[in-house]
Amino acid sequence: MHPPQLVDAFTDPSTARERLVGAFRHRLEELPSRGSSFFIHLIELCPVACEHCMYSSDLERKSDKVALSKGELEDAIRFISESSSQKLNITGGGEPFLKFSSILRLLETVDVPRIEIVTAGHWAVTPRRTARVMARIDEARSRNPGNPELLLRLSIDRYHLNAPRPVRIEHYGNVLRCWSETGPGFATGLRGIQPDLGTVDRLIAEEMGADVQEVDDWNRLLLLPGGKSVPITFNVFRRSGKALRLTEDHQGATKTLREYYGPFETRPGNLSLATAVNDAIRGEYTASAGLAVTLDSDGTFWIFCGTAPDRKLLLSGQSFAEAVAYFFEDPITHLLVDEGIWALSDLVMDLAPETHAAALAKNDSASLVNDLLAADDVRLAVTLIATQDLVTRNRATVDPGHPLAGILADPAADVTEMCRDLVLGNRGTP
Numbered sequence: 001m002h003p004p005q006l007v008d009a010f011t012d013p014s015t016a017r018e019r020l021v022g023a024f025r026h027r028l029e030e031l032p033s034r035g036s037s038f039f040i041h042l043i044e045l046c047p048v049a050c051e052h053c054m055y056s057s058d059l060e061r062k063s064d065k066v067a068l069s070k071g072e073l074e075d076a077i078r079f080i081s082e083s084s085s086q087k088l089n090i091t092g093g094g095e096p097f098l099k100f101s102s103i104l105r106l107l108e109t110v111d112v113p114r115i116e117i118v119t120a121g122h123w124a125v126t127p128r129r130t131a132r133v134m135a136r137i138d139e140a141r142s143r144n145p146g147n148p149e150l151l152l153r154l155s156i157d158r159y160h161l162n163a164p165r166p167v168r169i170e171h172y173g174n175v176l177r178c179w180s181e182t183g184p185g186f187a188t189g190l191r192g193i194q195p196d197l198g199t200v201d202r203l204i205a206e207e208m209g210a211d212v213q214e215v216d217d218w219n220r221l222l223l224l225p226g227g228k229s230v231p232i233t234f235n236v237f238r239r240s241g242k243a244l245r246l247t248e249d250h251q252g253a254t255k256t257l258r259e260y261y262g263p264f265e266t267r268p269g270n271l272s273l274a275t276a277v278n279d280a281i282r283g284e285y286t287a288s289a290g291l292a293v294t295l296d297s298d299g300t301f302w303i304f305c306g307t308a309p310d311r312k313l314l315l316s317g318q319s320f321a322e323a324v325a326y327f328f329e330d331p332i333t334h335l336l337v338d339e340g341i342w343a344l345s346d347l348v349m350d351l352a353p354e355t356h357a358a359a360l361a362k363n364d365s366a367s368l369v370n371d372l373l374a375a376d377d378v379r380l381a382v383t384l385i386a387t388q389d390l391v392t393r394n395r396a397t398v399d400p401g402h403p404l405a406g407i408l409a410d411p412a413a414d415v416t417e418m419c420r421d422l423v424l425g426n427r428g429t430p
């Protein structure tokens with residue numbers, strides 16, 4: 001028999017979680033006061049429309065709000081600058097070059113030391129147009145008083161070459177030639193998927209009359225004629241978004257997330273992507289004391305791999321400190337920041353094995369936390385387990401009036417076991 005107040009909580013898990021978060025008080029004297037990697041998605045649309053797109057992006061609107069407005073961009077710039085993030089990633093969700101004026105605005109104003117722009121490169125149709133676009137990027141960056149370091153990163157997956165509106169090898173050639181010949185004040189890099197190792201990179205090398213040098217099993221160097229070199233890194237293949245409909249799954253030709261991120265664990269089993277600085281193009285995820293944040297094109301934002309799906313915020317004039325304080329009201333954020341995503345993954349494997357298997361099968365860090373915590377009862381169970389852990393280690397309290405305060409303060413109460421019974425019972429697999 002489980003305590004009735006616990007059984008009662010699982011009859012309406014969503015409300016029970018909300019009440020528990022409201023009664024939870026962490027004892028951290030200081031919360032993180034700065035950012036690590038800040039990811040901004042300017043628009044959810046993309047003209048390339050690849051068959052494997054993890055964002056299911058194309059030119060069809062999937063929501064009422066597909067891009068950040070001018071005013072929202074200014075608010076985002078204030079927020080990013082205030083976060084003192086170590087790096088800004090202008091990236092995914094769609095093709096950022098559809099909002100080229102927003103890219104330029106970010107480049108000339110945002111106060112961060114490093115910026116990375118991710119693009120499919122579909123805009124590099126002719127050498128002339130490529131030179132014009134790259135010159136405008138360079139000029140905007142040089143107007144920024146902080147003189148940020150910039151990297152332009154081209155995605156080079158095979159699916160781009162065969163997309164409804166393909167990016168051609170010549171497009172990559174236009175960018176690399178322009179970069180090599182004009183010597184702008186920014187770096188460039190290429191990123192593909194592991195199943196494409198030795199194929200797309202070779203085609204680009206042929207186009208450029210370049211050599212490919214192996215660095216390790218997922219990094220290469222493109223050695224251009226004239227002496228310059230460009231890093232190429234190969235990410236795992238993600239079976240999420242549109243890729244769920246592909247017939248090929250590339251199993252065996254890609255590392256799993258656990259294999260890929262293994263070298264970046266801060267201690268065995270601990271991978272806190274919520275705090276890392278993402279430098280995938282250099283083969284690094286550097287631990288930091290800051291927080292990684294994602295700001296989506298609809299204005300919502302969250303700690304990357306650090307926020308439960310029901311705790312995302314809408315950017316609306318709040319300060320960075322206010323947002324961080326809100327996120328840390330949730331015991332799940334403490335779990336993800338302190339113990340990392342594999343701690344959450346292991347808990348869900350125990351509570352709801354099918355949910356866990358489906359989430360891991362996508363091989364996608366961007367969707368992992370959302371998928372693991374999609375179900376109300378699993379979210380409540382993880383909140384309860386994380387709270388008991390924090391309370392019994394004297395790192396948090398629960399208001400004494402809360403019906404579960406006594407159980408959550410009792411180290412002898414097997415909250416994990418009880419939650420597992422209740423969640424599995426909910427699914428008809430006691």
Ligand code: SF4
Pocket residue numbers: 046047048049050052053054055056057058092093094095120155160
């Ligand atoms: S280019 Fe990138 S964002 Fe666009 S459809 Fe392809 S994978 Fe998605």
